[in-house]
Amino acid sequence: MLTEQEFLVLNSLYLKKMTSVCGLADIAGLSVGEVQPLVGRFTAQNWVMDLGDELVIQPGGMVEVESYYREVFTDPALQDGIAQWYRRFETVNTRFIKLVSDWQQSDGDAKVLDRIVSTVERLINSIGEVTHLVPRYSGYVRRFERSIAKVDRGDLDFVCTPTVDSVHNIWFELHEDALLLLGKERTE
Amino acid sequence: MSENDIPGYQFIGKGYSVVPVGKHEGVALNVNTPQDMIKLMSDPVKVKETVVITPGGTTTFVAPLLYKKPAGIVTFAGTPESHLGIVGRNFRVPIVMTLTLEGLDNIPDGTPLLIDCAGKLGSVYIKDGASNGSAPGDA
Numbered sequence: 001m002l003t004e005q006e007f008l009v010l011n012s013l014y015l016k017k018m019t020s021v022c023g024l025a026d027i028a029g030l031s032v033g034e035v036q037p038l039v040g041r042f043t044a045q046n047w048v049m050d051l052g053d054e055l056v057i058q059p060g061g062m063v064e065v066e067s068y069y070r071e072v073f074t075d076p077a078l079q080d081g082i083a084q085w086y087r088r089f090e091t092v093n094t095r096f097i098k099l100v101s102d103w104q105q106s107d108g109d110a111k112v113l114d115r116i117v118s119t120v121e122r123l124i125n126s127i128g129e130v131t132h133l134v135p136r137y138s139g140y141v142r143r144f145e146r147s148i149a150k151v152d153r154g155d156l157d158f159v160c161t162p163t164v165d166s167v168h169n170i171w172f173e174l175h176e177d178a179l180l181l182l183g184k185e186r187t188e
Numbered sequence: 189m190s191e192n193d194i195p196g197y198q199f200i201g202k203g204y205s206v207v208p209v210g211k212h213e214g215v216a217l218n219v220n221t222p223q224d225m226i227k228l229m230s231d232p233v234k235v236k237e238t239v240v241i242t243p244g245g246t247t248t249f250v251a252p253l254l255y256k257k258p259a260g261i262v263t264f265a266g267t268p269e270s271h272l273g274i275v276g277r278n279f280r281v282p283i284v285m286t287l288t289l290e291g292l293d294n295i296p297d298g299t300p301l302l303i304d305c306a307g308k309l310g311s312v313y314i315k316d317g318a319s320n321g322s323a324p325g326d327a
Binding site: 163 | 254
């Protein structure tokens with residue numbers, strides 16, 4: 001089975017789908033020096049495909065990540081706590097997806113953007129309620145806060161542009177993470 | 189020729205358009221698993237010529253393909269208010285979601301397609317002479 005650090009890196013690629021070594025280090029909250037040798041090993045084991053400037057997870061790597069989720073996050077208190085949190089997340093998720101879609105089609109309506117930001121801020125607070133159960137979820141808080149700060153400064157790429165660490169990207173990854181942790185299928 | 193056909197193309201169905209980017213042509217490829225996606229991803233030239241046919245809007249594994257700008261994406265479920273919709277809108281890739289096929293059970297690999305994403309709805313056409321309604325992979 002993967003070590004905790006191996007999981008952190010491989011899971012980040014699993015959730016992100018495609019990124020560079022630097023991007024992976026940033027998401028995982030590790031240094032490039034820590035991530036590079038792990039990526040080298042994952043590539044040699046055919047768990048990761050190196051496309052040159054980007055990395056993509058391979059089926060073997062996906063199996064490793066999914067096994068880790070199944071075998072490690074089994075504590076009933078953890079499962080129950082995250083399940084309760086996820087029920088609240090589902091409601092806010094529907095609102096968030098609608099708001100982002102509306103914002104994209106409204107030529108950047110400032111009122112809609114305000115509602116996106118306040119929705120993300122509420123999510124940040126609610127993640128804080130479960131970081132004692134899954135400490136790595138504090139990484140999502142770190143990334144959300146950084147991207148929201150960029151949006152506040154007028155860098156609107158950080159709302160939902162897929163090529164940067166936008167709030168929509170982070171939201172999507174957190175959603176996938178929670179689904180995997182709970183063994184649930186995506187419904188939207 | 190039915191009323192929905194356009195010169196040189198046979199109408200095969202309609203669905204939700206994610207972003208109004210007009211008409212785009214490409215060649216159909218059914219992408220049903222992450223493995224199919226990874227295989228296609230490793231051929232960037234082929235991606236740009238491909239209209240990815242995928243079962244549902246919840247199949248988020250096709251999202252990375254958007255970074256490589258495929259000719260289009262067609263799904264048989266999901267709505268533009270989804271992760272795939274948001275990312276597709278950003279890349280301005282022609283996407284038709286929840287396609288309802290008319291006169292065909294599936295879109296075989298290799299079928300030359302035209303996608304028209306003009307407004308809220310998107311239409312999909314097959315180049316004249318290419319329709320056979322066979323199973324994916326037969327082409």
